[in-house]
Amino acid sequence: MNPSEPSAFAPDDAASQAAGICFPFPSEPQLSRNDLLAMVPPAPSCDYLISRFFMYMSQFFPILHGPTFQKEYVAFVGNPSAVDLSWLALLFMLLSIGLHTLDYDDALPDDLRPDRYTLQDSRMSTRRYREAAMICLSKDQFLTSYRLNTLQALLLVVYEICHEEGVERGWTLLGIALNISIALHCNAESAPPGLNCMEVERRRRCWAGLLSLYAYQIVSYPGVDMLFLTNVTATLPADVNDADIHQDSISQPSSRPTQMSVMIFKIRLFQLSSRICRHLKGPNKFDEKMRDQFDDEITEERRQWNAAFPIDDDEVPSLLDFSSFAHWSLQFHGHHLYLLIHQPFCRPRSNPTCFRQQSHAKCINSGAALLKLHQRFWEIPRLRPCRWTLHGLHSFYTVHGAVALASCLLEEESHISDSLQYRDTFIAAVNRVEKLQHRSPICMKAYPMLSQLQ
Template sequence: MVDGVSVDALTSGSMSEFPFTARKLHMDEILAALPAMSHCDELKDAYISVFAPLFHVLHDPTFNADYARFRAQPESMPLSWLALLFAVLSIAVTSLDEGSLLLRDLGKGSTASKNISTLTSRYRAAAFMCLESDHYLWRQNLRTLQALILLIYGINHSHGQSWALLGITRNIALSLGCHVDPEHFDIDIVEAEQRRRCWAGLTMLYMIQNTCLGSIDTTPIQSSVKMPLDVDDDELSPGTALATTGDRNQPSQMSYLLYKFRLYDICARICDHLFPESGLPSYAAITAFDNEISVQQDEWNIKYVSDTRHSSLPTHHAVHLNILFGYSHQLFLLLHRPVLVQAHANHGTTQKYTPGQVLTSRRRCLQSASALLGIHQLLHENQEYRPYQWYNRGLGSFHAFHAAVFIAYTCGTDTDLSSDDRASLRRELETSIHTFEAMASTGMSRICEKAAPILRHLCANSNLFAKRTPHSVQEMPRPIQPLTPPLSGCSEGQSYSPSLMHATSQQLEVFLETLQPNQWLSPGTIAWNDWDVIVDGYPGSANLLNI
């Protein structure tokens, strides 16, 4: 008996799906939710070329073989695989830009952003309908897990956190034994690597959301799973023995995910150890993390750049490398900015950090801020990178906004900058503002729509464009990111109303508060409404900051 109800009663008749009652969909209903086969083909190919190498949890040959069977007999495919297909389609749509003919054929809305949002939601909802019809909450397989992981990945990039769904998915992974290394099972290398990839991808998503939520889960699950092999999919063949090594000198389809996994681990540890409420971190701890990030950068250069003397780096690897460097520069800003904020807040009185340490942190932050702005502009302007605009419109723009705010803040508060350095930073920032405004004008980036008026007004309200007399002259270090091109061309800016030229002390205080590192972990953690005092009165800024 369970609360007065017999177990037999719970498993019979209309109660057979208790407590999760879901309507069983007919296969015709599910297939009707798919786009035309030709459109399906294009979206599948877009996913394989753009997203699969970034978040490589599937084995492409296996998925393509299943897709071929789907093309031949759609009604014969398992519901869990159809859920995976819909998850793939929901992600692939985001790679389409405003000029895409495919997007115009699929969407009925008046704008590209509306069509992308509608189609993504439609295919995502269809994926969940397939999962529910397959009773995924108590009946799961590897495709179920893959579909859920990709759905969370897509939600993170388009809508933000999905903590509850992530918890369900991690428990499903546990029920499938994905926390145990597959060498303990009698399975071939393809299934083994898919299981490892699922666990690595799920762990990475968990680290990201847990960090953004303030590390609310401090009891990680014990796991014996090894990291996936750093190999291309065509090196894995069904029926072969499980390999234990996959060392190679050139990047594989898995390289980016493995490197990004390490960066997210560093980010989580930075947040755990360096941003407690109890006080500021020691500079020795900051230096240790700085060195750890620099070691990662050196590894990327060896892996991606060392063998490009006779042939250029493939486009997708070049994008991956720029994203990796961009995230590492974001980490440098998170790591060193507490030093600069504390130094400015104390106005030269007793400080935790020495003047030399403050100078070192300022140089590092200026290097990273300049590199981030360069990466943002490069990804925006290079036509070969158009399929990756979904990243640049989102997280890439958020990181560049962080960098631009830092440069404006430094120029408004640091009296030691030389006039030449200040002019150079002004040109970089003005060029970046034009990039933000150009991206905002397409209607495809909410972050740019928020950031552009903030940056334009912030520059007017700071001392960035004011003539300053430097106390000393310091040489500005060059950015350490090797693939970031020098910013070409610049604007001399616009004329601003005298009423906008001076920020009040209250505005500066609010500004300093918004510069705290925890608000720069993701677009969802920043307090956008705190910027109202900065943009108050800016023409056309009303409602841009409402989330």
């Protein structure tokens, strides 16, 4: 079946509501296992999309153990009819996210395109593959019967939703994933009996991925208190590469960044974000000592990122390792946290007693930094595979940065050096949001407001 054809099986809203037992996923009773298998593209295209996922997106959300998936994929190719529905759901999510990496590549020369794959409407196809993954999980009765593949597929569904549509649309599914991960002992402090080292690490990676997704939710909804998750004494995944994990042992961590280094940093961000957001919703959000303490902690996290990925902000990451772009991906979250803790102190007119010039300057710097990061993900050719992430979470951070920067520039008392440069940065960001609004729910909502500020 041609993956670029529109979905012929997606249920309408009335049918979906009538089949409420399948909440929150669509129901298609007449769709058979063979129908789902027929949606998998031909082997060359399938291989290509999976390789795109592991080459580009797995670097930012490494919840899978690559060699294990490859072994399972080889078995699937040899006997597709024997595949478990939850694993098939996982495969469809890798295809969906892999296809996202091609989303903005329609200008590539023909000789750089895969021979047997014609991209006509990647957005329609990715949604179609996600629908297929959801139907697989639904038909597998995932609400009452689940395994590790179920959780992995569900986490990738939430990850895609957060970056493609917005974190608010993944909240309910994330709660389901949390309960499934607890049921599968992913948060166990010690290894569950009967599992080898590889199986234990795969569960710990899922727990790490879950916490990183909660980090997105917490900073998007600072009033939501998820601090209880920081008290769970789960053992973190080993900071090692896939090749270092064996059934009976795990090699010692490398002194260089590994495939899991980014995830380890994201877990630390989850813990820090939880404490910051709990503080901000409390009565002492104008406490300057706490502001300075959190500022120091964010700065220390950024120092560790710079040590792991030794590049300056203005330098291009390694040409030999795509994972070095993770340095910039983490910076989105870091500057967003700076804004959260400093914005209560940066408004001289609305709150003159709490105004602090250093917080005002920090909001200007971090707001402009977020717009610069957004520009990089939009303009740098090597980041084209990640440009689709600007549809959701990264544009959410950028809109926050644009509003913070604009509010500082509009303050009458403000005398900002390089104000014209900041205005140019803001205007360029508004232009990018305008271009994205037809594909991004966040940009569609934000553009009218930003254009008025402009």
